[in-house]
Amino acid sequence: MSSAPLTSPLRSASPPRAPWRDWLALSLLMFPVLLVAVDNTALTFALPAIARSLDATGVQLLWIVDAYPLVLAGLLVAMGSLGDRIGRRRLLFIGSTGFAAVSAVTAFAPAAEWLIAGRAGLGFFGAMLMPSTLSLIRNIFPQPNRRRLAVAIWAAGFSGGAALGPIFGGWLVEHLWWGAVLLVAVPIILPLLVLGPALIPESRDPNPGKVDAPSIVLSLLAMVPAVYGIKLLATHGVAPEPLLALAAGLTAGYAFVRRQRALAASSSFTPLLDLSLFANPVFSTAITANVLALFSYNGFILFLAQHLQLLEGQSPSESGLAMVPALVATVVAGLLVVPLVRRVRPGFVVAGGLLLSAAGYAVVALGDHSGGPGLLLAALLVLCLGVGAAETISNDLILGAAPAAKSGAASAISETGYEVGSLLGTAILGSILTASYQRNLQLPAGLAGAPSNATAQAGETLAGASELAQALPAPLAEAVKTAARAAFDSGVHITAAIALALMAGAAVLAGVVLRKVPTAS
Helix, strand or coil, X not given: CCCXXXXXXXXXXXXXXXXXXXXXXXXXXXXXXXXXXXXXXXXXXXXXXXXXXXXXXXXXXXXXXXXXXHHHHXXXXXXXHHXXXXXXXXXXXXXXXXXXXXXXXXXCCCCHHHHHHHHHHHHHHHXXXXXXXXXXXXXXXXXXXXXXXXXXXXXXXXXXXXXHHHHHHHHHHHHCCCCHHHHCHHHHHHHHHHHHHHHCCCCCCCCCCCCCHHHHHHHHHHHHHHHHHHHHHHHHCCCHHHHHHHHHHHHHHHHHHHHHHHHHCCCCCCCCCCHHHHHCHHHHHHHHHHHHHHHHHHHHHHHHHHXXXXXXXXXHHHHHHHXXXXXXXXHHHHHHHHHHCCCCCHHHHHHHHHHHHHHHHHXXXXXXXXXCCHHHHHHHHHHHHHXXXXXXXXXXXXXXXXXXXXHHHHHHHHHXXXXXXXXXXXXXXXXXXXXXXXXXXXXXXXXXXXXXXXXXXXXXXXXXXXXXXXXXXXHHHHHHHHHHHHHHHHHHHHHHHHHHHHHHHHHHHHXXXXXXXXXXX
């Protein structure tokens, strides 16, 4: 079965709508987008307050953060397919209502276990939101040019929410309490629930077929261990536990793919995931570009946040504010490429965006980081311009290459790519950075009187070295800081060089495979 062309009609059976209704519908869809984006980043700044308030252990804090993305990633494909079957708008309203209700209850969690369960519940309902918003955009805006602008606005909302999260979360924790970070979901989601039924049209697959429950279970068994394993690799390095988790996820993933192929040849059930989508080179290459764009962005943010806070002495809020101009650049680039693809082929725009990401890493790989944060922030600006351009057009190509009836599943694949790209950027580049730091760190002599556990932590991470320096007299503290900076910077140079090569290769791939996609009419 071949995928629909980029210009295939999406709502030919629906009566025409006034354009203003479409744009109002899009504005309502931005509320859950902002909610998910803010929730992803704001909670991080509430963790110290949560630890104090709930007396949470380190393991519990880890699960408070991880419970949400693990459940979310595991259910994205299933929820996208469910939306195709029962209606994407219906699934969006169910997810929004559940997300708001669970947020309100979790905001008053009396114990860490309650909060972990609430975060898992938010992941369950959150998996209904993002695929629904993107697939509804696919059907509300059938014309490619209007859809492209709508996707750019959608991506801008996600980037803007991610930028606001640290600032917004920090302000709420400082002026109210940590639960306000969760409770704010209720007023954010109300406009969608009140006005959405009148303005957002329903859409679904006209021939959905029967739901295959084993496929849902296999998708969970594939994604959850894989995501968990990647996160463990990012925090603990290579060890039996993350490798076993990855192996379990890959085994279940293989079984999932085999079942989808068997179901495609059967008339009894419909595959949960239409694997024929990946036979379209436009779709599969756009997914790859999307994953790598997020890979480059999250890997960069990982070491830049450490540099700003641990080497430059900035607070979390200050470092968040320092990154805002670059995140704004992501939004601006995503909007500017919409008219650009009327003159330049989309594949070249995606390739150009990935090349900008490579250029950002080139600045880091070849530059001197000792003169303050200016060089790294400039490199982030260049990288974000590339990510904004590549992500917007790759998302549009993903939606355009999939048949309208499968837009929910296609959107879920795109969102899964976002999660995987984010995790891989943190895990792979973070692991390389950590390994290089540990190999190159040369602590000064004279630490015999320091606690052995503190010295060991300093040898593991830059944060550990920073804590050790705070407990030492001035001359020795400065020597520890200098050694840690040198080791960290050497790791950043190596990591940036590897990321540079990956982004350049991805740019070539996008330019070659997507070069025949025509310019917008």
